[in-house]
Amino acid sequence: MKCREKNTAIFLIIIMTMCMVLLSSCMNISDDSEPISKTEYMLGTICTITVYDSESETAIDKAFSRIKEIENKMSVNKSGTEVDKVADASGKDFVKVSDDTFYVIKKGKYYSGKSGGVFDITIGPLVKLWGIGTDRARVPSQQEIDEKKSLINYKDIILDEKDKKVMLARSGMSLDLGGIAKGYSADEAVKILKNNGVKHAIVNLGGNILTINGNLDGKPWNIGIQNPFKARGSSVGTVGVTNKTVVTSGIYERYFEKDGKRYHHILNPFTGYPMDSDLASVTLVTDISIDADAMTKNIFYLGLNKGAEYVKNIPGLNAIFITKNKEIYVTEGLKNDFQITDSEFKLLHDIK
Structure with missing residues (x-):
């Protein structure tokens, strides 16, 4: 490889x-x-x-x-970011985020909808699976791909506008704001x-x-x-x-x-x-x-x-x-x- x-x-x-x-x-x-x-x-x-x-x-x-x-709020390549915390709480609870992160997630959800899901900021599990651009890049099995695909759906992003809170509806979901x-x-x-x-x-x-x-x-x-x-x-x-x-x-x-x-x-x-x-x-x-x-x-x-x-x-x-x-x-x-x-x-x- x-x-x-x-x-x-x-x-x-x-x-x-x-x-x-x-x-x-x-x-x-x-x-x-x-x-x-x-x-x-x-x-x-x-x-x-x-x-x-x-x-x-x-x-x-x-x-x-x-x-x-x-970067410190939204990077998927750093631990402890707000994006990380949202993923950790997926399927369980809302996470309070900064105005920056809330704005980008809201904008990302909007464009995910406009594209019909072609661009989908909940693609995190699939991106991590492939690992492209890292030293762990590989071609996953079809079973692995199908499992991660099932976690992708921008409609499962729940936004609390008033308190700037975000929740992913299902456990195992994660965001990737790299796009x-x-x-x-x-x-x-x-x-x-x-x-x-x-x-x-x-x-x-x-x-x-x-x-x-x-x-x-x-x-x-x-x-x-x-x-x-x-x-x-x-x-x-x-x-x-x-x-x-x-x-x-x-x-x-x-x-x-x-x-x-x-x-x-x-x-x-x-x-x-x-x-x-x-x-x-x-x-x-x-x-x-x-x-x-x-x-x-x-x-x-x-x-x-x-x-x-x-x-x-x-x-x-x-x-x-x-x-x-x-x-x-x-x-x-x-x-x-x-x-x-x-x-x-x-x-x-x-x-x-």
Whole structure:
């Protein structure tokens, strides 16, 4: 079995270097700018915040403190979090949670419903079973998968709005907010930066990117779009954005290989196996990162045609679709903003 392990020091250094090269090569900033950039490992990924109009690191430090605060409440990779406590009390009792955690769970339940359960934040037992992205990744038996699937149902999340309490209706259930917490963290980090006077910045939380205004020249930021068939840091093109979030989900993020087959981390709660569509990745461009974060999984599941139809019906939402046969489609609102840079890919504008 070959497995990608992101927690080794060497791998982190390589990824950090790739991310910085990608961002620095893709952004239109004036030559005399002296940005301040800081990178931390949080939320299970590399997080980089770069500020272009401030000489103080205080704003960045405050933003990272906010991200750490959210991680300590919601991470499934830490013990004693609020998410852990909700799981421990599943089928028994309500758990009082912070405003942050209640908001994200409520938002997650909403998008779980909007997707018809394709994106379901109660997928925790299945995610833990597969262990993709950890050193215990494996292909479970069908019996194991069926047992964990039976515990997945966002309708079994009971919310007490008045007292900010949460309960999972059945014993053994657990939440996994990994598909939405990064987006929330990005939104909150940007709030902190703005409150501290920052007017030009990029927050990159492992592929969840959120920009503040444009660059110092008054032009849009050019953000690299990940090549889903290569290691993180390789782009297929760039998209120009101002005050937007750019969020990508794809088969490249976390995976392992067994007997020549690749198993990626985007799990289908109905089959219990990794999702299978005609897409290698989908990138959403919109205003709020938590919304984009939640929607990418559903759109990835829907595939090119149905996914494009879904995007078309959401005001202010645009998308870049990359298919498994290396074709790129962009929705109407991005046709003048996306530039392809990799000749292995073919840019097609018409989505049938």
